[in-house]
Amino acid sequence: MIVSSFTFSLNDIEAQTVSKFDIDITGITQTVDVRFGNGTSFTTGLNESYDAGYIFTGKPANPEDDILGGTTGIYTVLVDDTLSQGIGFMIQTLPYAEIGDMKISLGVNIAADGSETITINNITAFPAGHRIIIENKNSSTFTELQGVGDSYVASLTAAEPEKGRFFLHTTNDVVAPAGPGSMTTPNSTNNDIDTDIVGSCGIDAPNGNVLVTTTPANGFTNQYNTSILLDVNGDFTITDPNWIEGVYTISFSCRDKVGNGPTIMGSFGSI
Known part of the structure; x- marks a missing residue:
């Protein structure tokens, strides 16, 4: 049985909530409640009076371990988990001032291998022009879950509790990267096959x-046709991509952190 591990006053949360939505997974009555509010207790970290988590038999030895005891369920992980507790939350309260740029980590656990459907329901007072997007980091895909009936289907493995794979973004960003893109390495016509790509x-x-x-x-x-993470400046490095001898041009397909794009940049070369 899954129960809340923290005491909280729902009336207090309701009074300060500005916007909220629920996260659901197929066939499970348990719902995750994400709330944005203006009260001082609405933070990205842990507030035991407002954020409600799960009790587990024993605290996981590693934050990524299964916290639901082999049952099917979905939960959020603290946005600001400074102690790396890896605790799953059924209620998470967040500051409304940051609703346009919030990234919430999801945890998903299933009792048996198969596909599960994730939906967003009961969206209340969400700001006009804002979107809720689910990101699958394994496949670098972004799916909007804003409209009625929107859902995301994921193939999951019971032996691998899914932490660090799925993220929810609340955003008002709808603009694709404009560039311009650039490539600093390879920086000449003739290069060694071990030459890095820096762009x-x-x-x-x-x-x-x-x-x-x-x-x-x-x-x-080595990394052909692979989605590579950009740093805070939009830069990247591919170390030793294992070039095959020949003459090539390079193109970049760029997306921002909430999936806007892709924008094609280049081509760069001949190399």
């Missing part, structure tokens, strides 16, 4: 991702 999608793509491709295709093998 940028521009400052309007911080913490997004880039897909690097070559023409003709398969110019390098």
Whole structure:
């Protein structure tokens, strides 16, 4: 049986809530409640009077371990988990002032291998022009869950509690990266097959991702056709991509951190 591990006053939360939504998973009556409010207890960290978590048999040895005891369920993880508790939450209260740029980690656990459907329901007083997006980091896909009937289907494995794979973004950003992109390495016509690739999608793509491709295709093998994370400046480095001898041009397909794009930049070369 899953129960709340913290005491809280729902009336106090209701009084200060401005916007909220529920996260559901197929066939489970338990619902995750995400609330945004203006009260001092609405923070990105842990507030035991407002955030409600799960009791587990024993605290996981590692934050990524199964916290639901082999049952099917979905939960959020603290946005600001400074102690790396890895606790799953059924209520998380967050500051309304940050609703336009919030990233909430989800945990999903299933009792048996299979596909599960994640939906967002009971969206209340969400600001006009804002969106709720689920990100699957494993496949670098972004799916909007804002409309009635919107859902996301994921194939999951019971032996692998899914922490760090799915994230919810609440955002008002709808603008794709504009660039300009750039490539600083390779920086000459003739390069060694061990030459790194160093490039940028521009400052309007911080913490997004880039897909690097070559023409003709398969110019390098180690990270060919792989989505690569961008840093806070929109820059990236591919170390030793294992070039195949030949003459190539390179293109970048850039997305920002909430999935806007892709914007094609390049081509760069010939190399």
